[in-house]
Amino acid sequence: MNFFEVFELPRRLTIDGDDLQRRFYALARRTHPDFHQSAPPAERAAVEERAALVNAAYRTLRDPIARVDYLVRLEEGRSTREGGEARPKAPPALLAEMFEIQEALAEAKAGPLDDATRATLVEQRDRLLERYGAEERRLTGPLAAQWDGAAPAERPDALAALKAALAARAYLRTVITDLAEALGEEESGVAHHRH
Amino acid sequence: MSRIIGIDLGTTNSLVAYVDEKSGLPRVIPDAEGRTLLPSVVGFTPDGLIVGEAARRQLARRPAHTVYSVKRLMGRGYEDVKNELAYLPFTVAPAEGTVKLRVGGREVTPPEVSAAVLKALKDRAERHFGEEVEKAVITVPAYFNDAQRQATRDAGRIAGLDVVRIVNEPTAASLAYGLQRLEEGVIAVYDLGGGTFDVSILRVKDGVFEVLATNGDTHLGGDDFDRVLQLWLLEDVQARHHAELTRDCVDLARDAELMQELRLAAEAAKIRLSAEERTTLALPLPGFTYRRDITRAEIERLIEPLVGKTLGPCRRALADAGLTPADIEQVVLVGGSTRVPLVRRRVRELFGRTPHSQLNPDEVVALGAAVQAHILAGGITDMLLLDVTPLSLGIESLGGIVNVLIPRNTTVPTSAREMFTTSVDGQTLVDLHVVQGERELVKDCRSLGRFELRIDPMPAGMPKIEVTFLIDANGILQVQAREQRTGKAASIEVKPTYGLSEPEIERMIEESFTYAEADVETRMLIEARNEADTVLTHAGRALRQGAELMSPEERIAIEAAVGALRSARDSDDRERIHGATVAVNQATEHLAEVLMDAALKGALGSRRAAEILKEPQ
Numbered sequence: 072m073n074f075f076e077v078f079e080l081p082r083r084l085t086i087d088g089d090d091l092q093r094r095f096y097a098l099a100r101r102t103h104p105d106f107h108q109s110a111p112p113a114e115r116a117a118v119e120e121r122a123a124l125v126n127a128a129y130r131t132l133r134d135p136i137a138r139v140d141y142l143v144r145l146e147e148g149r150s151t152r153e154g155g156e157a158r159p160k161a162p163p164a165l166l167a168e169m170f171e172i173q174e175a176l177a178e179a180k181a182g183p184l185d186d187a188t189r190a191t192l193v194e195q196r197d198r199l200l201e202r203y204g205a206e207e208r209r210l211t212g213p214l215a216a217q218w219d220g221a222a223p224a225e226r227p228d229a230l231a232a233l234k235a236a237l238a239a240r241a242y243l244r245t246v247i248t249d250l251a252e253a254l255g256e257e258e259s260g261v262a263h264h265r266h
Numbered sequence: 267m268s269r270i271i272g273i274d275l276g277t278t279n280s281l282v283a284y285v286d287e288k289s290g291l292p293r294v295i296p297d298a299e300g301r302t303l304l305p306s307v308v309g310f311t312p313d314g315l316i317v318g319e320a321a322r323r324q325l326a327r328r329p330a331h332t333v334y335s336v337k338r339l340m341g342r343g344y345e346d347v348k349n350e351l352a353y354l355p356f357t358v359a360p361a362e363g364t365v366k367l368r369v370g371g372r373e374v375t376p377p378e379v380s381a382a383v384l385k386a387l388k389d390r391a392e393r394h395f396g397e398e399v400e401k402a403v404i405t406v407p408a409y410f411n412d413a414q415r416q417a418t419r420d421a422g423r424i425a426g427l428d429v430v431r432i433v434n435e436p437t438a439a440s441l442a443y444g445l446q447r448l449e450e451g452v453i454a455v456y457d458l459g460g461g462t463f464d465v466s467i468l469r470v471k472d473g474v475f476e477v478l479a480t481n482g483d484t485h486l487g488g489d490d491f492d493r494v495l496q497l498w499l500l501e502d503v504q505a506r507h508h509a510e511l512t513r514d515c516v517d518l519a520r521d522a523e524l525m526q527e528l529r530l531a532a533e534a535a536k537i538r539l540s541a542e543e544r545t546t547l548a549l550p551l552p553g554f555t556y557r558r559d560i561t562r563a564e565i566e567r568l569i570e571p572l573v574g575k576t577l578g579p580c581r582r583a584l585a586d587a588g589l590t591p592a593d594i595e596q597v598v599l600v601g602g603s604t605r606v607p608l609v610r611r612r613v614r615e616l617f618g619r620t621p622h623s624q625l626n627p628d629e630v631v632a633l634g635a636a637v638q639a640h641i642l643a644g645g646i647t648d649m650l651l652l653d654v655t656p657l658s659l660g661i662e663s664l665g666g667i668v669n670v671l672i673p674r675n676t677t678v679p680t681s682a683r684e685m686f687t688t689s690v691d692g693q694t695l696v697d698l699h700v701v702q703g704e705r706e707l708v709k710d711c712r713s714l715g716r717f718e719l720r721i722d723p724m725p726a727g728m729p730k731i732e733v734t735f736l737i738d739a740n741g742i743l744q745v746q747a748r749e750q751r752t753g754k755a756a757s758i759e760v761k762p763t764y765g766l767s768e769p770e771i772e773r774m775i776e777e778s779f780t781y782a783e784a785d786v787e788t789r790m791l792i793e794a795r796n797e798a799d800t801v802l803t804h805a806g807r808a809l810r811q812g813a814e815l816m817s818p819e820e821r822i823a824i825e826a827a828v829g830a831l832r833s834a835r836d837s838d839d840r841e842r843i844h845g846a847t848v849a850v851n852q853a854t855e856h857l858a859e860v861l862m863d864a865a866l867k868g869a870l871g872s873r874r875a876a877e878i879l880k881e882p883q
Contacts, residue, residue, distance in 0.1 A: 099652060103650055120679075130676065
């Protein structure tokens with residue numbers, strides 16, 4: 072059973088958060104182990120697994136980006152485990168403009184940061200954070216709407232667009248993290264989207 | 267379903283509660299004397315174990331035989347705790363996967379000591395209901411890791427309890443508040459107890475208590491306040507009474523009994539200063555009496571850094587929940603240490619609102635445990651607690667890097683699946699190292715254990731072993747493995763890094779039946795003897811210190827009463843010991859007052875010493 076089926080929802084990216092929460096709470100009331108204490112030991116494992124599935128489904132679908140990521144994997148029939156990906160490659164469209172940043176990064180790694188390099192890194196980091204935000208808004212806005220409205224024949228294109236935007240976002244994220252590390256900052260400013 | 271009790275197994279005090287069927291409200295069960303708090307102190311005497319108030323009273327007299335704050339040692343190894351051992355008067359030694367305490371000629375593990383406390387609460391509940399109680403919900407700090415939770419569950423088993431659920435303390439508290447006082451919305455629970463600190467952020471809606479994030483520090487609490495105050499007091503006594511100490515060759519820091527006296531005096535002053543702006547420390551020591559005034563501002567300067575340490579976890583919990591302080595609609599205070607005015611002030615500043623504290627902060631966790639027990643028993647169907655795992659769970663991958671499988675603050679139960687294979691032809695063993703923590707490197711995380719999967723020999727890369735890591739509703743890890751080609755469940759050998767093995771637990775359960783003072787009468791006799799010893803010590807001291815302050819008649823009366831108690835003490839007649847103890851108390855009452863007045867003279871003006879020294883409970 073996939074996460075959309077858990078909540079009896081169609082495979083669409085526009086989900087009303089309040090409605091999802093209501094469905095989750097209603098389902099949790101039926102599946103939570105608290106209400107199956109008298110089940111025989113053999114059934115208890117199944118109870119825990121079922122509750123774990125409901126929890127995982129809610130965790131994924133309530134987050135608009137994780138939701139897209141999940142949908143893409145589901146459509147492509149890939150493993151739907153969260154996280155654990157190798158370091159993302161630069162999408163071709165971003166390659167050229169990343170060249171300058173990679174150079175500055177290499178310089179920063181080679182020796183101590185001088186003020187000019189630091190200023191460049193900060194400027195680049197801020198610019199990329201902006202891009203990162205824009206990519207997320209595109210994913211959860213127009214691209215999600217494009218998928219939801221796509222006729223069956225249009226779906227491969229809509230899916231490809233989602234996938235490309237996800238890849239760009241993932242790549243931006245690693246570069247931003249690299250920049251933050253080079254700047255000696257702990258927080259990259261790339262927060263996980265939750266709640 | 268049979269009755270389930272709710273137990274708050276605290277660092278300093280423990281309680282047991284249940285939900286009253288008629289009113290539907292949770293109630294704490296008192297002991298025969300009406301006390302609800304059971305001090306989490308266990309004394310080892312030649313005659314057997316004593317637990318609670320009687321053990322607490324022998325702390326200063328028999329420090330090497332009296333164990334307190336054992337919760338700080340639960341589920342921990344020697345390396346984790348060696349830094350604080352200098353402050354503990356009993357001997358702690360390293361042992362396989364745990365530590366052992368050497369007390370009263372025995373070696374015991376922390377779960378066995380906790381089991382003695384649980385057993386006392388179980389007995390209390392059984393007396394209250396007049397029937398056997400077998401099942402319990404036990405609370406733990408939300409930030410407890412897997413090993414600490416397992417150790418708590420082991421303690422329950424050793425005490426003869428079926429632990430049907432381990433519940434997080436702050437979430438238990440939210441259930442107790444939720445039943446009576448809470449409006450729906452987003453709440454923060456700030457729980458500062460005797461030894462641990464937790465903060466949990468919850469959303470309460472339609473009877474569902476959904477934990478959004480939790481954080482904390484399992485080694486921060488009122489004990490630490492006491493310790494800085496004790497050390498300050500030690501320095502102050504040494505500075506002011508250097509001459510007397512040198513003359514009498516007293517090395518305070520090395521005298522376990524006197525250090526206990528200092529610790530207890532520090533704790534008592536801390537408690538008084540939560541209600542008053544200033545108090546007097548008066549401490550009779552060998553050869554002199556130490557006394558000075560101390561103000562609330564002074565102790566606040568000493569504990570400020572400790573209180574400050576709670577704010578970081580609050581901010582991290584908020585960040586993980588994706589919230590800012592302004593999003594928090596209600597703040598709830600839990601734990602005895604939230605009575606400290608500085609703590610309240612800092613919490614109010616951080617969240618920008620006045621926290622709730624209507625329910626007794628000592629009792630609210632036990633009340634919540636009772637509510638959760640009632641839910642599990644089927645007595646409440648409209649409330650549901652959705653808790654999270656406090657720490658990320660991962661496995662060791664190449665280069666000692668942690669591969670996170672379940673991130674922190676994931677709602678439990680939760681599971682993760684991972685595929686494994688072999689790298690060498692004919693390999694029959696796959697070794698998984700499971701860790702908990704937020705750091706990238708395995709060496710910086712908490713090792714939970716090694717799981718060895720045994721499989722049939724096959725060419726390298728052929729086996730496909732699916733391993734399922736499930737964190738159950740108790741926050742405890744279960745691991746299952748299946749070889750996908752054969753569909754057979756792979757056999758797993760679990761080697762926990764910390765904790766007791768199954769045979770050890772079974773042996774302890776056996777022993778607890780063999781050695782336990784099964785007989786209530788015996789225990790009461792031990793307690794009476796202990797009380798007698800305490801009174802004899804005090805009377806002896808009063809006679810020495812008050813030599814010039816009493817009439818010959820008074821002295822004769824006291825000495826006669828003391829003599830009678832000495833001979834009664836070793837008899838088996840509890841009533842006689844008790845009677846003789848009361849007689850000594852009465853005979854020395856006047857002298858004690860005179861001594862106290864003498865000690866406090868000048869410092870307090872016209873108020874009566876007895877009034878001022880009366881400690882708030």
